[in-house]
Amino acid sequence: MPFVRLNDVNLHYRSDGDPAHPCVVLSNSLGTDLSMWDAQAAELSRHFRVLRYDTRGHGRSERGAAPLTLETLGRDVVGLLDALAIPCAHFCGISMGGMIGQWLGIHVPQRLGKLVLANTAARIGTAEGWTSRADLVRRDGMDGVADGAAARWFTRAFSARSPRLVGAMIGRLREQDPQGYAACCDALALADLRDGIIAIRCPTLVIAGRADPVTTVADGRRLVEAITDATLAEVDASHISNIEAEHPFSEHLRRFLAA
Numbered sequence: 001m002p003f004v005r006l007n008d009v010n011l012h013y014r015s016d017g018d019p020a021h022p023c024v025v026l027s028n029s030l031g032t033d034l035s036m037w038d039a040q041a042a043e044l045s046r047h048f049r050v051l052r053y054d055t056r057g058h059g060r061s062e063r064g065a066a067p068l069t070l071e072t073l074g075r076d077v078v079g080l081l082d083a084l085a086i087p088c089a090h091f092c093g094i095s096m097g098g099m100i101g102q103w104l105g106i107h108v109p110q111r112l113g114k115l116v117l118a119n120t121a122a123r124i125g126t127a128e129g130w131t132s133r134a135d136l137v138r139r140d141g142m143d144g145v146a147d148g149a150a151a152r153w154f155t156r157a158f159s160a161r162s163p164r165l166v167g168a169m170i171g172r173l174r175e176q177d178p179q180g181y182a183a184c185c186d187a188l189a190l191a192d193l194r195d196g197i198i199a200i201r202c203p204t205l206v207i208a209g210r211a212d213p214v215t216t217v218a219d220g221r222r223l224v225e226a227i228t229d230a231t232l233a234e235v236d237a238s239h240i241s242n243i244e245a246e247h248p249f250s251e252h253l254r255r256f257l258a259a
């Protein structure tokens, strides 16, 4: 598996599909890794170069120096594109990955084609909430957040019909580096793009899960209202909608990128 050296970290990534095809970057949510995109990568890599990476402090990517900010997470994407000599790419991020996508749309629009913002918001949660979550995992490890994660990430019905899939996701969450997870909580505590997103000009698809208790359909609507060229697609899913609503999610993504 390849790594790129970006300033203070080795960042783990994976590229699938023909490198001559247009590139789409997939960016994971908090507490997951690039494997969360397996289904979408298999579908999209027939027509695109699919570039996935583990966000700093997640999966096999190092966490680097504290404090971590959304800007650093955004600049990692730019550094990854630079390292692979990719001038411009589509970008799809979910939740924290969607905040990284908004940062890219505001600050480096010249590097973006189309933007997909899934299960995300311009401001997720509260500073106090993120700080206490960071404190919890630094003190007690990942079990404190992993125990309740299935109820935040998936509907009860999906967990009942796909226990192995859900169990594997929660198992990977338990194995995350608590320091890396906490560093990303610190970044989310400070991340507030509500005043910035009106600057996003690229074609944008917002995907929201009808049953998402973390980043709601109302959050998705607010993104669409603020971003000039944005549309909303709703799917029947909770927070990790690319897994719970795998086929509708992939179809929205494929159609939007192909149009």
Ligand SMILES: O=C(O)CCC(=O)CC(=O)O
Binding pocket: 028, 029, 030, 031, 094, 095, 096, 097, 124, 149, 152, 214, 239
């Ligand atoms: O999923 C994210 O990237 C941020 C929101 C979150 O932490 C969901 C959860 O409660 O695990």
